[in-house]
Amino acid sequence: KQWYQRRVAITAGIIEEDRQLIAGDNDFTLSEYTEKTIMYGMIMLFGAVFPLAPLIALICNLIDVRVDGYRILWKNRRYIAQRAEDIGIWQYILEFLNMVGVVVNSLIIAMTLTKNGSILDPYYDSPWAVAFAFEHVCFIVKFVISYIIPDVPSDVQFKMRKEQFQVNQLFEKGPANKGSEASTPAANGEGAAV
Numbered sequence: 474k475q476w477y478q479r480r481v482a483i484t485a486g487i488i489e490e491d492r493q494l495i496a497g498d499n500d501f502t503l504s505e506y507t508e509k510t511i512m513y514g515m516i517m518l519f520g521a522v523f524p525l526a527p528l529i530a531l532i533c534n535l536i537d538v539r540v541d542g543y544r545i546l547w548k549n550r551r552y553i554a555q556r557a558e559d560i561g562i563w564q565y566i567l568e569f570l571n572m573v574g575v576v577v578n579s580l581i582i583a584m585t586l587t588k589n590g591s592i593l594d595p596y597y598d599s600p601w602a603v604a605f606a607f608e609h610v611c612f613i614v615k616f617v618i619s620y621i622i623p624d625v626p627s628d629v630q631f632k633m634r635k636e637q638f639q640v641n642q643l644f645e646k647g648p649a650n651k652g653s654e655a656s657t658p659a660a661n662g663e664g665a666a667v
Contacts, residue, residue: 505541514570517570517573575608579605
């Protein structure tokens with residue numbers, strides 16, 4: 474009886490500690506997606522101006538992962554898990570940032586083109602041609618890569634088909650009858666291993 478009282482006291486203490494934790498954001502993913510999208514947008518739009526930006530963003534993200542993990546595990550209450558098929562509208566926002574980033578970076582490269590003995594010297598007088606060519610090459614590479622890499626990996630597709638097959642098999646069998654279990658050979662003692 475004493476062990477039960479100690480266990481109840483410990484459980485009550487844990488519950489009270491959990492109640493005293495800070496209530497987390499109602500939508501933690503919204504603030505995280507917003508933060509990461511702004512950072513990605515700055516890198517995409519102005520990466521040509523400040524080439525160290527991706528490295529700084531990587532360091533910030535590595536630190537942010539640890540800080541968020543600590544905050545989620547130790548400082549906030551447990552979040553309620555929600556099922557999601559994909560990242561939703563954020564996919565379209567990131568694709569838009571990709572498109573705008575390619576255009577902006579091609580214009581930045583074309584406008585800062587100078588005669589310095591590089592391979593682009595013959596095009597020094599026509600920066601718009603350089604911007605146009607760079608933009609189209611980037612878009613072609615992007616679309617080729619997005620065509621080659623599938624949206625859903627093959628092993629995930631296989632597991633999804635397997636799960637769908639198993640669900641279909643369960644529906645074909647129908648509800649299990651209590652009388653059918655008694656008539657099986659194993660239930661009657663037939664075919665049992667000796």
